[in-house]
Amino acid sequence: xxxxxxxxxxxxxxxxxxxxxxxxxxxxxxxxxxxxxxxxxxxxxxxxxxxxxxxxxxxxxxxxx
Numbered sequence: 001x002x003x004x005x006x007x008x009x010x011x012x013x014x015x016x017x018x019x020x021x022x023x024x025x026x027x028x029x030x031x032x033x034x035x036x037x038x039x040x041x042x043x044x045x046x047x048x049x050x051x052x053x054x055x056x057x058x059x060x061x062x063x064x065x
Contacts, residue, residue: 025033
């Protein structure tokens with residue numbers, strides 16, 4: 001049991017050391033990235049919505065003839 005506790009303790013110490021090495025993004029970088037992700041998501045959503053409308057119209061025209 002002591003071995004398991006020791007292993008867990010060593011793992012947590014190592015994880016803490018690695019977290020100290022992380023270079024976190026600035027607030028400005030985080031804001032820019034968030035805006036980019038939202039803009040790209042909206043653009044792709046709009047693109048696929050239009051594509052769906054086109055396919056729907058084409059298939060409706062083909063299948064109703």
